[in-house]
Amino acid sequence: MTINNSTAKKLKDDFPIFKNNKNLVYLDNAATTQKPKVVIEKIKEFYENSNANASRGIYSLAEKATEEYEKARKIAADFIDASSEEIIFTKNATDSINSIAYSLESAIPNGRDEILLTEMEHHSNLIPWQQLAKRKNMKLRFIKIKSDFTLDMEDAKSKITEKTAIVSFVHVSNALGTLNDAKAIANLAKTKNAFSIIDATQSVPHMKVDVKNIDCDFLVFSSHKMLGPAGIGILYGKKELLEKIPPFSFGGGMIKSVSYENAEFAELPEKFEAGTQNIADASALGEAIRYLEKIGIENISSWEKQLLGYALEKLKKMKGVEIYNPGIENSSGIISFNIKGIHPHDAASLFDSFGIAVRAGHHCCMPLMKKLGLQGTIRISFYLYNAFEDIDKLIEAIKKIKEKFGK
Amino acid sequence: MTDENFPSEMYREHILELYKSPENCGELKNATHRHTETNASCGDEITMQLVVNGGKIADVKFCGSGCVMSVVSSSMLSSKIKGMKVEDAKKLSREDIIKMLKINVNAGRIKCVVLPLYAVKNALK
Numbered sequence A: 001m002t003i004n005n006s007t008a009k010k011l012k013d014d015f016p017i018f019k020n021n022k023n024l025v026y027l028d029n030a031a032t033t034q035k036p037k038v039v040i041e042k043i044k045e046f047y048e049n050s051n052a053n054a055s056r057g058i059y060s061l062a063e064k065a066t067e068e069y070e071k072a073r074k075i076a077a078d079f080i081d082a083s084s085e086e087i088i089f090t091k092n093a094t095d096s097i098n099s100i101a102y103s104l105e106s107a108i109p110n111g112r113d114e115i116l117l118t119e120m121e122h123h124s125n126l127i128p129w130q131q132l133a134k135r136k137n138m139k140l141r142f143i144k145i146k147s148d149f150t151l152d153m154e155d156a157k158s159k160i161t162e163k164t165a166i167v168s169f170v171h172v173s174n175a176l177g178t179l180n181d182a183k184a185i186a187n188l189a190k191t192k193n194a195f196s197i198i199d200a201t202q203s204v205p206h207m208k209v210d211v212k213n214i215d216c217d218f219l220v221f222s223s224h225k226m227l228g229p230a231g232i233g234i235l236y237g238k239k240e241l242l243e244k245i246p247p248f249s250f251g252g253g254m255i256k257s258v259s260y261e262n263a264e265f266a267e268l269p270e271k272f273e274a275g276t277q278n279i280a281d282a283s284a285l286g287e288a289i290r291y292l293e294k295i296g297i298e299n300i301s302s303w304e305k306q307l308l309g310y311a312l313e314k315l316k317k318m319k320g321v322e323i324y325n326p327g328i329e330n331s332s333g334i335i336s337f338n339i340k341g342i343h344p345h346d347a348a349s350l351f352d353s354f355g356i357a358v359r360a361g362h363h364c365c366m367p368l369m370k371k372l373g374l375q376g377t378i379r380i381s382f383y384l385y386n387a388f389e390d391i392d393k394l395i396e397a398i399k400k401i402k403e404k405f406g407k
Numbered sequence B: 001m002t003d004e005n006f007p008s009e010m011y012r013e014h015i016l017e018l019y020k021s022p023e024n025c026g027e028l029k030n031a032t033h034r035h036t037e038t039n040a041s042c043g044d045e046i047t048m049q050l051v052v053n054g055g056k057i058a059d060v061k062f063c064g065s066g067c068v069m070s071v072v073s074s075s076m077l078s079s080k081i082k083g084m085k086v087e088d089a090k091k092l093s094r095e096d097i098i099k100m101l102k103i104n105v106n107a108g109r110i111k112c113v114v115l116p117l118y119a120v121k122n123a124l125k
């Protein structure tokens, strides 16, 4: 279904939050997205009809729970062109990155002592690697960003070498909107035999991401940023790699056989899923993906592009508004900006008085903000249910804020 | 456009006036105590400079950069503690700050208004 302004407004009807908050203008989708009724109902439905511990009991209710869980895994796998064994359920993208940072530790070949990230990483794709670097006495390096807020691919080429063990990078920057060329960077890593890891937290919810085509080793994302519940995330890994590397979390559910002294680990994906899993939220994530697929992820991308173009054009015309965005060709539906003379936190409080939800601050990218010489920014981010009117209201609010607060 | 709440309860006239021309803002060359406090979530940075003499705060100035809330709070707090006994200044609490501001501070902005308080407390440590 192609989305236009009137269908976008209609889509809001699928989301109870908009019924319960009549004047809400929700422009903070990069932080978390709203949930459609079908997703909320799915959680209730699971606990009312299918609740049991998955992969444990052998009674029919437990089988129903297992089925729900595995169905969700299959839906997530199909969504990014992976196979079910390659999909590990985690808590969120952060948890996925932490797990892989531990599991890869023993797989790093001798003589490779560099971890390469970009200057635009979210703290979630920075701190786990800082910690690994400390444990293993490795060096962190960063691919530079250019003055147009895109990644410097020449710098990437020069920094991916025989010394590089890991290249972990953000697909879409949550602070700038920049869409990085994941395939090209993964390919550079591959030619030098380095592991490639993609933080796809801001891309998978908004565009077609195909792990086969990108050909990365690992890829992570969070359910709550794609209409699903919080508390569930995905770690994708290439099967042959997941088979090779050790698990990081140990206990029930991830073993084949156990003696007092030893344990043999289960096959994929159970090997990486110790302890009782978040079955209800996994199945609700499955429902969220179904909802996205029904509309069509490409349709969502193209609608967000229209919103992006509309908003950029209006913002650019405003005096005293400084925009930090790589331009429509290179950006996802995220715009960071500042209003001259107004602190981003004040701006966010003032937008709130109009019922407009935006994010303000460093967006978990403190080193990036420092590099750009910014205290922080105001960030707006779109999703399928946003319409031109949401942007119009934002622009109106900026005018009023400027009138009242411009020093 | 619903703007009956604009500019929100927090941004009362007395707050905005003070923000436009804050008191006690600048360098204090002869400061005996100083501390810079930063708010990691937004990069605000407030430095409190105090002249302590005979157990009393004889003079105060603040400098740095911040949002309306942190600047106004710094300005008011500086006036409030000028002439105060060090022991009393050390006892000031979050609640005292909110009372001093005479506004309802949104939960998300408490961190902004207590920034100068922690700068004072750490300066006096």
Ligand SMILES: Cc1ncc(COP(=O)(O)O)c(C=O)c1O
Binding pocket: A030, A031, A092, A093, A094, A095, A122, A124, A125, A170, A172, A173, A174, A199, A201, A202, A222, A364
């Ligand atoms: C680019 C990016 N990576 C990672 C994360 C972390 O996601 P989560 O908090 O769901 O683990 C976020 C969330 O803001 C993000 O935007």
